[in-house]
Amino acid sequence: MVTKPDITKRQEQLLEELNKCDDELSGQELHRQLIIDGKSMGLTTVYRNLQVLIKHGLIRSRHLPTGEVLYTPVDRDIHHVTCVQCGTTSKMEGCPVKDINTPNKKPKKFQLLFHTLEYFGICQNCDQSQSKNQI
Template sequence: MPATIRDRRNTAQKEAVTHALETACGFISAAELHQRLSSEGISVGLATVYRQLNALVETGRADTVPVAGGQLFRACEPGDHHHHLVCENCGTAVEIDPPSEDWILATAARNGFTVTRHILEVFGRCAACPV
């Protein structure tokens, strides 16, 4: 296959993954996103979905949170540092205010740490999901 055709296909697949993530409600797994694309008739491999999602995370265009079965992804604005309350059942996410920066720095200092970065995600069940 000529490189130009392959490049167009890869770009189309990347755009499809990005668009699907941007239109998903809350956090979603790579497998769920792949299934959604397949059901819409978009041919893209699961490995490509994972690669594109991880590339979006690296550029700050997506958030990722670890869960028991792997990780979930959600589109976000680059450079917009934020934290989430995440439903473990359906992936619904709400942005939350973190503890104060002073609390984070004081807690680290009390334990002999220097803060280089922080991640805060709170997990539970949303009101729409059964307990």
């Protein structure tokens, strides 16, 4: 059984904002949303607390080819395909690894919280642009 770690009020505010959103948010987007909601928090404090929430296993992060990092709660089983040329990202339908059986022998003192899966490639627009430039 997973026990929820003790988190601060600021960390709880970040979790609430992430749970309100249907998609992922960057640290800057979270910062802006907190300001809009009247919950002032410095940008550095936002990023510091996001790292704590990751270490607690409550949120996950995804790094885009642009260097931007997006955050979402771990209970969302969302996976993406990302174009390495233009950075366009699309959600995948379903989870291809959801039904894979985890090993019966789990390492001692290890509790699986979540998994990540991401595909990288060339989107249709970039592929067509490449084809036109080669002619």
